[in-house]
Amino acid sequence: MNEQLSMRQIVFMYLFISLSPVLRQIPTALADESGRSGYLSPFWSVFLILPLASIIILLIKSFPSLNLYEIMVHLIGKVFAKLIITLYLVWIIVFLTAKMNIYSLTLQFTLMPKTRSDFFMQIMLILVFYALLRGSKTIFRFSEFSLGPILLLIGILFACAITRLRTDYLLPVSTINLPSTIKASTSVIAVGGNMIIALFFADKLGISLTKKQVKKFWFGAIFFIIFSFVITVFTFGITGAGLTARLPFPFYITVKSISFFNIFERFEVIVTLICILSDFITICISFIILMKLIQWLFGLEQVWFCFLPLAIIVYYFSYFLSSTQFEFNFLYRYIIVNMNLLFQYIIPFLLGLICLLKRKYIKKQY
Amino acid sequence: MIYIFGGLLLISFIKQKDVILNKKRNLVLFLLLSVCGIALGTVHMISPYIPSIAYSLEGILRTLLVNR
Numbered sequence: 294m295n296e297q298l299s300m301r302q303i304v305f306m307y308l309f310i311s312l313s314p315v316l317r318q319i320p321t322a323l324a325d326e327s328g329r330s331g332y333l334s335p336f337w338s339v340f341l342i343l344p345l346a347s348i349i350i351l352l353i354k355s356f357p358s359l360n361l362y363e364i365m366v367h368l369i370g371k372v373f374a375k376l377i378i379t380l381y382l383v384w385i386i387v388f389l390t391a392k393m394n395i396y397s398l399t400l401q402f403t404l405m406p407k408t409r410s411d412f413f414m415q416i417m418l419i420l421v422f423y424a425l426l427r428g429s430k431t432i433f434r435f436s437e438f439s440l441g442p443i444l445l446l447i448g449i450l451f452a453c454a455i456t457r458l459r460t461d462y463l464l465p466v467s468t469i470n471l472p473s474t475i476k477a478s479t480s481v482i483a484v485g486g487n488m489i490i491a492l493f494f495a496d497k498l499g500i501s502l503t504k505k506q507v508k509k510f511w512f513g514a515i516f517f518i519i520f521s522f523v524i525t526v527f528t529f530g531i532t533g534a535g536l537t538a539r540l541p542f543p544f545y546i547t548v549k550s551i552s553f554f555n556i557f558e559r560f561e562v563i564v565t566l567i568c569i570l571s572d573f574i575t576i577c578i579s580f581i582i583l584m585k586l587i588q589w590l591f592g593l594e595q596v597w598f599c600f601l602p603l604a605i606i607v608y609y610f611s612y613f614l615s616s617t618q619f620e621f622n623f624l625y626r627y628i629i630v631n632m633n634l635l636f637q638y639i640i641p642f643l644l645g646l647i648c649l650l651k652r653k654y655i656k657k658q659y
Numbered sequence: 660m661i662y663i664f665g666g667l668l669l670i671s672f673i674k675q676k677d678v679i680l681n682k683k684r685n686l687v688l689f690l691l692l693s694v695c696g697i698a699l700g701t702v703h704m705i706s707p708y709i710p711s712i713a714y715s716l717e718g719i720l721r722t723l724l725v726n727r
Contacts, residue, residue, distance in 0.1 A: 598675045598689055605664045605696030609703050615713035624713040
C-alpha cells in the first residue's frame, strides 16, 4: 500500500464516493426539509465546503508528506491524537456499516426484492477483499477511469430529460423559503465533507503541493456543489418535491420516466449500477481508512491480518445498526449526518485553527 | 455463516501466522477483533430479530420529545 497518489486521483475518488449519496439521499433529504425550494440548498453548502477545502490545503501545505495522524501528533500531541483517532475509528465503523446496509437495501429496492440482504453483503465483502488485495492504487485508478463515463452517461440522461422538466415543480421560490434551505443544506454538507479523505492519504501526495494540484482540489469541491444542484433540479423537476420526499431512491424513479427519443428506455438499471459501483468504492476506501486508523492507533507495521475480523464485525454489526429502509432513513438523517459534520468539519476546523496559531513554529520546522 | 467465518479466521491465522505471532500486539489485536466479530455473530444467530440501534434510538428520541 506504499504507492504514491496524485491529487487528481484523490479528487476523482472524492467525486466517485459522493455519487451514490448525491443520487440517493440528498434529493430526499432536501425535499423533506425544505420542499420545492430544496434545490437551492447546495449553494448554501459553499460556505462550509470551500472553507473545508482551504483548511485541508492549509494542513497539507503546512505538513508536507504527513498523514492525518502525524499532523495531529504535531499539532495536539500523541495522547490527544490517539484519542481523536479512536473517535474516528468509531465513526468509520458506523459509516462503513451504514454503507453496507444501504447498498443491500438499494439492491433490494431496485433489482432484486426477493433476495436476502446477507447475500448482497457477502458478495460485497468478497469483492472488497479481492480489490484490496490489489492495493489502494487500483481502487483509486478504478474511480479515475470510471468517473468520466459515468458523468457522461448522467449528462446524456439529463439531455434526454430536459423536455420533461416541469417549471411548476421548481417555481415559484420566495425569500420565506430561505431559512429552510439553509437548514436543509446540512445533508449536502455532510456528503461534501468526504473530501477529508485527502488528509488520510496526504502522506502519499509527495513532498509539496503544486498550484495545479491545489486548483484540482478546488475544482473537485466546486464540481461537487454544481453536481448536487443539477441532480436535485433534475429530480425535483421531473418527480416533484412532494413525491421525492417520500421516496427512498427518487432519482431511480425519475430516470424510469426518461427515454432516449422514444427508442431506448429503462435507464434506471444503469443508475442502480452507478450507485452500486460508488458504494463498492466507498466500502473499499472505508476499509482502507479503517485499517489505517488501526495501524496508527496501535503503532502496527502490518495491518492486513485485521481485514477478516473487521469484515466479520462490519457484516454482523450491519444487522444491529439498522435493518429496514425506515430505520436507515432515521439513522442517516439523525446520526450519520451529525457524525459526518463532527468528523469531517469540526475536528478539521479545530486542527486548522491550531495550525494557524502555531504557524510560525511550524514554518521553522519545515 | 458464523461457522464459515470461524473457518476463514482459522485459515487467515494459519496463512498469516508469521505476522500475527511476530509481535504480541498483533496477536492480541487479531484475537480481540475475532472475538468481537464472533460474539456479534453469536448474538445475531441466537436472536436474529432483536431491535436495531436505529430503532432503539428512534424510540428514545420519541419518548424524549413526548415528555417535553
